[in-house]
Amino acid sequence: MLAASRSLHPPWWQSAVFYQIYPWSFQDSDNDGIGDLRGIRSRLEYLRGAQHSLGVDAIWLSPIYPSPMHDFGYDVSDYVNIDPRFGTLKDFDDLLEEAHRLGLRVIMDLVLNHTSNQHEWFRESRASRLSTKRNWYCWADGKSFGRRPSNWNARFGGSSWTWDPEARQYYLHSFLKEQPDLNWQNPSVRAAMWDVVRFWLDRGVDGFRLDAINWLGKDTRWPNNPFRFGLRGYTRQHHLYDRDQALAQESMQELRQVVSAYRDAVLIGEAAADTPGGPASFYGEGDDELHLVFDFRLMKSPWCAKSFRLCLSQHVPSIPQGGWPTIVMSNHDQPRHIDRYGAGGDAEARARAAALLLLTMPGTPFLYYGEEVGMRNGKLRYRDLRDPYTKRFWPFRPGRDPARTPMQWDASLHAGFTTSRPWLPLPPDSSQRNVAAEAADPRSLWSLYRKLLELRRMSPALHRGDYRMIEDSPRDCLLYEREARTETGTVERMLVAVNFSQRPCEFAFPSGSSHGLVLVSTNPDAADSTWNPTQIRLGPDEGRLVRLS
Numbered sequence: 001m002l003a004a005s006r007s008l009h010p011p012w013w014q015s016a017v018f019y020q021i022y023p024w025s026f027q028d029s030d031n032d033g034i035g036d037l038r039g040i041r042s043r044l045e046y047l048r049g050a051q052h053s054l055g056v057d058a059i060w061l062s063p064i065y066p067s068p069m070h071d072f073g074y075d076v077s078d079y080v081n082i083d084p085r086f087g088t089l090k091d092f093d094d095l096l097e098e099a100h101r102l103g104l105r106v107i108m109d110l111v112l113n114h115t116s117n118q119h120e121w122f123r124e125s126r127a128s129r130l131s132t133k134r135n136w137y138c139w140a141d142g143k144s145f146g147r148r149p150s151n152w153n154a155r156f157g158g159s160s161w162t163w164d165p166e167a168r169q170y171y172l173h174s175f176l177k178e179q180p181d182l183n184w185q186n187p188s189v190r191a192a193m194w195d196v197v198r199f200w201l202d203r204g205v206d207g208f209r210l211d212a213i214n215w216l217g218k219d220t221r222w223p224n225n226p227f228r229f230g231l232r233g234y235t236r237q238h239h240l241y242d243r244d245q246a247l248a249q250e251s252m253q254e255l256r257q258v259v260s261a262y263r264d265a266v267l268i269g270e271a272a273a274d275t276p277g278g279p280a281s282f283y284g285e286g287d288d289e290l291h292l293v294f295d296f297r298l299m300k301s302p303w304c305a306k307s308f309r310l311c312l313s314q315h316v317p318s319i320p321q322g323g324w325p326t327i328v329m330s331n332h333d334q335p336r337h338i339d340r341y342g343a344g345g346d347a348e349a350r351a352r353a354a355a356l357l358l359l360t361m362p363g364t365p366f367l368y369y370g371e372e373v374g375m376r377n378g379k380l381r382y383r384d385l386r387d388p389y390t391k392r393f394w395p396f397r398p399g400r401d402p403a404r405t406p407m408q409w410d411a412s413l414h415a416g417f418t419t420s421r422p423w424l425p426l427p428p429d430s431s432q433r434n435v436a437a438e439a440a441d442p443r444s445l446w447s448l449y450r451k452l453l454e455l456r457r458m459s460p461a462l463h464r465g466d467y468r469m470i471e472d473s474p475r476d477c478l479l480y481e482r483e484a485r486t487e488t489g490t491v492e493r494m495l496v497a498v499n500f501s502q503r504p505c506e507f508a509f510p511s512g513s514s515h516g517l518v519l520v521s522t523n524p525d526a527a528d529s530t531w532n533p534t535q536i537r538l539g540p541d542e543g544r545l546v547r548l549s
């Protein structure tokens with residue numbers, strides 16, 4: 001499976017490993033407690049330097065544009081500039097230049113569905129019904145008796161409609177009221193956004209992560225969404241008319257045309273996990289829409305072999321020829337996977353086995369900053385919280401701030417992130433759980449990530465190979481093979497075996513009797529490095545990577 005991978009020289013984004021940086025939290029250089037671009041630049045060698053670096057290929061920067069930060073940058077007030085908290089365009093150019101010098105690609109986050117209510121476009125739009133920008137957003141009159149134009153619910157709670165006294169109409173916002181939705185039916189909106197795309201590509205960026213794409217396009221007759229019973233909040237209605245319209249796909253195809261003028265630029269889509277047709281629906285025919293689309297199903301799943309098996313047997317094969325899968329376990333919107341997968345078990349052991357899966361399953365992996373040292377979700381008090389969504393549902397939903405705490409670099413005060421008070425507090429264990437301590441320890445999670453990244457880079461089977469799932473493995477174990485022809489014409493074969501249960505697991509290798517060498521055991525205490533195909537033994541939550549001969 002994965003025929004596209006047969007090419008000896010696939011596009012860079014198929015064999016690359018991406019690393020998501022949350023700019024607020026990576027490195028502060030001016031000691032205001034907030035991360036910034038110079039800070040990120042000072043840490044690029046860590047990500048891909050000549051020595052002792054982690055060894056990733058690309059960084060994705062969550063939004064760095066000017067923003068009132070109601071949604072921490074996902075409310076953009078100017079798409080062609082840098083927020084002063086993070087620096088200047090010059091700082092950005094310097095960062096890009098240094099990243100490229102190190103062989104590190106840089107992709108931007110592009111927020112398409114909405115702008116900030118402070119954006120010039122919205123200010124003009126709300127000023128008058130006669131404004132040339134009026135039609136750039138979604139305005140509607142109320143219904144009789146002061147009712148809103150429709151019953152649509154916003155993703156972050158409450159109605160999607162807010163009355164604007166200045167405009168004397170309601171405007172639509174699928175997220176916060178400070179994030180008015182653009183009207184994607186208007187060709188001028190699309191043209192303006194494609195100008196933004198060209199602005200950054202001309203500056204040298206390597207592509208975009210596209211925010212919330214399944215929300216582009218609405219039924220502008222504003223019909224009510226049908227109700228669903230038994231569920232709460234946002235999921236209490238079928239979102240039939242306020243998202244998942246065909247216009248989203250059409251717009252992404254148009255965008256693909258725009259970027260096709262730039263060799264090598266990559267488009268990576270973020271669609272809600274429950275978008276109809278799943279992420280596969282945004283690959284078009286495989287070569288005319290998005291290059292990569294996040295698949296959040298592993299991010300929503302508990303630690304169990306079944307979900308990972310489903311991913312390999314159904315989700316990956318559903319991607320059209322020419323498209324390419326993604327592997328994502330954590331990001332800035334969800335609790336970190338060490339805690340999610342770790343719930344009710346040995347979180348450390350599972351994080352190690354998850355690293356093996358992340359870096360050997362077929363597809364492009366996305367790491368989230370700090371997962372390589374096993375950063376946990378911050379245990380925050382209400383008064384620490386900053387994200388309005390997290391505050392609104394606290395303490396009933398885990399929220400997003402706990403996964404956004406500052407990067408843990410070393411054992412110094414504030415973990416080397418800043419010398420003043422960090423915008424979100426660091427956990428007490430940052431003096432042990434940090435890059436400096438783990439990089440010095442060959443048994444650490446960090447050292448495991450580094451080793452897997454290196455093996456992946458060196459191994460055609462792992463970074464571009466076909467895969468085959470081994471069906472008749474025990475229920476709690478997952479087994480798959482990766483295979484590729486190398487430049488010299490030989491065939492390289494790798495086997496991955498992971499035990500998801502808390503019991504040791506022993507079984508005979510199901511198909512044939514290949515001999516092999518264990519390259520990695522995720523258990524730092526595992527003794528045997530030989531691979532006996534007639535009798536496989538995996539400890540609780542242990543994974544192994546084996547080179548087959």
Ligand code: GLC
Nearest residue numbers: 071074111175211212332333
């Ligand atoms: C995406 C982002 C999230 C943001 C939302 C609205 O889901 O990942 O952080 O709040 O879109 O822009």
